[in-house]
Amino acid sequence: MWAGGDLREFAMRLWSLFWLAFVWVLLWGDITWGNIIVGLVFGLVVMTVLPLPRVPVEGRLHPLAAIRLLLSLMVNFVQSSAQVAWAAVKPGPPPLGAVVRVHVAIKSDLVLTLAVNYINLVPGTMVVEIDHLRRMLYVHIFDVSKQKYIDAFFKQTAYVERQFIKAFERDSEWHPSPFHGIDDDYHHVPFSDRQRVAEEAERDRPSRGMRRRRKDDK
Structure with missing residues (x-):
């Protein structure tokens, strides 16, 4: 499942998605709603088609x-x-x-x-x-x-x-x-x-x- 097994893993995957979208916007050099949406779609495709190994999240951020x-x-x-x-x-x-x-x-x-x-x-x-x-x-x-x-x-x-x-x-x-x-x-x-x-x-x-x-x- 893309969202992960629990809330902590889902938060890490959501962070990865936003980070990929941020990199996409930086590559285009223009902050627009179109670039942000395309970046999110691009990040979702990358994480689905080319998934990285699962990194367990077992603690809590303070x-x-x-x-x-x-x-x-x-x-x-x-x-x-x-x-x-x-x-x-x-x-x-x-x-x-x-x-x-x-x-x-x-x-x-x-x-x-x-x-x-x-x-x-x-x-x-x-x-x-x-x-x-x-x-x-x-x-x-x-x-x-x-x-x-x-x-x-x-x-x-x-x-x-x-x-x-x-x-x-x-x-x-x-x-x-x-x-x-x-x-x-x-x-x-x-x-x-x-x-x-x-x-x-x-x-x-x-x-x-x-x-x-x-x-x-x-």
Whole structure:
């Protein structure tokens, strides 16, 4: 069925239809009702005749958390761009790059793809391989000449992992797709890994509260 099996899948297909119509209008370069209607018809034909593999939608979007994630991407982009630019012009030996392995506790293939794109968009990092079954990412880092650079990368990756889970696949709202087996070890992400992410998020909250109290004391 074109509309999908549930409301979430239908919403994703509707988004794809509107996106194809938007691309059609951009190609013609003229926003008219005729182009919009033809774009919708064209998108419907493409999705019906040339369907892509079904991508299960198993979480729920939280707009505020997604906006915070987008803002953090902008900040990271600016900061990393400045660091890469400085490394390119500063005197001395070139930066020492390396590939490191990162384990993430993201269940959904769709959300994992978004997280990989996030990492790739930040200058100085590039995902070179994904171990789908073990949820391992092999990431090339621009500079590992100092331990603090490596620690900063792992800290940032842990933050990205937490924010994507908070924005798209909170455990309390997780509904496994019928296209996958329903178990606690879905996609080889055991409960202990998700608990680790929750504990890291809890450690962040008290630190913010302490900073607020210090400001109030002043």
